[in-house]
Amino acid sequence: MTLSVELEEWIGSLWHRFITRRASVDFPEARVELASRQRALALLFRATGGALNMGVEAVSERALLVRRSVLQQIAGTCKQVPLAWCDAQNLRLPASLAIFPEASLNEELYRWLALLAAQSGPMRHWGRDNQRWTRYLLQRYPGMANRYQRLLAAHLQLRPDPATLSPAEAALERALRQALREPGSVEHFPRCERAAWPVPLWLYPPLYLGGATTADLEDLNSDLPAAGGEQQGGRKRATRTDDSPVTGGLLVVRLENLFSWTEHVELDRWEDDSQDPDAAKVAEDLDHLTLSRTRIRKGGGLKLHLDLPPADIDDIPLGAGIKLPEWDYRQGRLQDNFVNLQLFEPRDCTPQLLPARLQPAARRLRRQFEQLRHERQWLRQQPQGSELDLQAWLDFHVQRVNGQGAERGLFMERRHTHRDLACLLLADVSMSTDAHLNDEHRVIEVIRDSLLLFGETLSTLGDDFALYGFSSLRRQQVRLQELKTFAQRYDDSTRGKIQGLTPGYYTRMGAAIRQATRLLSSSKRRRKLLLLLTDGKPNDLDLYEGRYGVEDTREAVHEARRQGLIPFCITIDRKAADYLPYMFGSNGYSLIRQPDQLPLRLPQLYRQLTQL
Known part of the structure; x- marks a missing residue:
């Protein structure tokens, strides 16, 4: 009996291969x-x-x-x-x-x-x-x-x-x-009940998804485990179905006939939390997919969302919310008034002195930058000076050979100059900064120390600067903590606000960068530097996770550059090379491999970026 079944299967496979090939x-x-x-x-x-x-x-x-x-x-x-x-x-x-x-x-x-x-x-x-x-x-x-x-x-x-x-x-x-x-010679095509034989040289209309959205199919693809080295198939035709019954409830029967309440009450019953390793292969073989959204995704794991704190203990809001656009890479356009950004001031932050543990480093930095403040700078292309400007002379010689020899200064003069520069530092204070770097320090503590030493340094140098922190909870609540504006002095009040920073929520970078661009663009200084201090990539509870957030941040950086700003990102994330070159460019970021050195490295990076 077994031999006859195997013989039948063998002959059937031969026939299938033969007829399919023919x-x-x-x-x-x-x-x-x-x-x-x-x-x-x-x-x-x-x-x-x-x-x-x-x-x-x-x-x-x-x-x-x-x-x-x-x-x-x-x-x-x-x-x-x-x-x-x-x-x-x-x-x-x-x-x-x-x-x-x-x-x-x-x-x-x-x-x-x-x-x-x-x-x-x-x-x-x-x-x-x-x-x-x-x-x-x-x-x-x-x-x-x-x-x-x-x-x-x-x-x-x-x-x-x-x-x-x-x-x-x-x-x-x-x-x-x-x-x-002869493309363009046929205006009307005869009607026919059957479709024409496929034309591979032409494009066809987009496939109708049958009620399933793009997000549904993206979620489905992310849920299907693919075998190593195996490419998943393309988009399927799909429909959305509701798996929760509209009507139902208890059966009106005698209680002694009820075997179990769970047989007749609408409950989320236990199901296996593990993924089927063959799910991707099964989906690939199906011609039509039916999608259902259960009330519990990916098993019965506990999932917590952070809510905003009560108004009496939350930071103090400053004015009404600000509506900002957001870039949707799928549509290729900015969505106007899509994000609500709220300015905050830390609550119950009393003025404080610089912590004693930072005072030696602050004194060293003040001495270094005090010397730079009084140091004379070389000015190029001057009509007269103490030395010849070789680069200016070479440019003039090349232009004269090409018949464009315009008069210009060919000398260099060294003298005191006024630093026409403004800087806005935007610090990420999301809940990821609550993580520990080692047994002694957390990320938020290193960020606080960095802001304090940065403020001490720039106040000595005399450059205009502003300090802000940011976090977010979906697009309805992007929080921007105002620590120091361009118009305010750096004093004990600012130090108290910085030391009162607490981590929380998520990282919607695009909106924070756009608001920082607006604030920095209002400065009258000639050069404008926008610094972003972060420990990870953009993320939030909604679609901002993944490529959406990366594309929006990249577009916000491009907008800042188009307005004449110099955006630069400073990160401690060791995986930053996977996404920061795409968002800020290969020369638009710096990775601090020893995060505990960030407070001292930040002023030095500022010195390099401003070409002191």
Whole structure:
């Protein structure tokens, strides 16, 4: 009996491989994979006009009602086809291409689709829009004409012969062939009950998600464990379902017939908290996903959210809240009045002297910067001076050779100058700063000491400076602690506010940087430095966690630079190299590997940044 079952399974597997291979329209020996070309295609897409916030991802096959041959119907193939399409977040390309018998043609098709998507916009009519985009692409890049003709000639050989189709299907096929040969020549396409044979050279409408939002699918993808080295599939068709019953309750029966209250009362029952290692493979094999939101996500673990403290013990609010925009990378635009920022002043902070343990370091820094304050500076390109300015003379010589020899100062003079500089220091005081660096110190204590020594140093130097702390609890409550404004003196009152800082909440960097940019832009100084002191990456309880927060912070830094500010980040996070170069640039941040040295390193970094 066992032998006959195994023989049956063996014959069945042979038949399946044979009939599937005979019915397939692909060329497996010429297959090319998207994974190895994803980065290059994304670069090509953005370089030729595609949105900078969009990426390139693999797409899943979608159902398409096309006429299939008898062999394909027997094999059950060609029901679904991988089609390229584009939405607001990503360009979706097939995970692999084996459409043409030559691998070079399949690679060229990937590049063609990336170029076509870069010229595309909202799709109103599939046929007319693709013709318009193709014609515009060929006009903009005439060198693509030969490549397009190669792809077109290879594709037309694989399309069905109109003579073998029904009249309606034949008319649609002829119209498509004409539109491919002469883009823009076909305005109206004949109606047909069946879809035309797929056109891989064109983009298709975005896949309808059936009630499931983008956030739902992103959450689903994050919940599915993928095997090592295995690429997850593209986006699926999905629908949202409500798993909680609208009606229900106790059954009206005799109590002796009730086996258990939990059988009839709506309760969140225990379920296994471990993830299924095969969940990603199962999801990959499904054509249609049904998503449900349970009341307890990822098991029954305890999850705490911090609420704001009562008003009588909270910091003192200063004025009404300030509405600020926030960057949504998925839409590629700023959302106006999206964030509410509130200025606070620490409550019950009495004026205090500088702690005794910091006074020796403060005296050393004051002596160093007092000498720099009276030190004379070299001024370049002066009409007269004690030394020749070689760089100015070289520039003048080059311009004179090119016929642009404008008069300029060619000397250097050393004399006392006024430092036309303003600095705003923004310190992260989120609850992550409550962590311990060692057995003696916490992060918040190091930040307090850094602010104190920074204030002692700059007050000696005479530069205009302001000190603020920030934290957040979702976009409705971004908290900015006012420690010292540009108009206030650095005194015992400021020292008391700094020593009264307490950690709490989260790190919504973008809003804090935008408000700091506004405050610093109002200064009349010529040079303006914005320093950010933090111990980690941007995060909050809502979507700000992950890429959303990184992209918003990066956009806020770009806004500051466009207004003439110099933003610079100082961090103690050893993983900062993974995200800070993207947000601040490779030269826009400094990592302090020994956090306990931050109070002494901060004034020295300020000295380097201001080129004393």
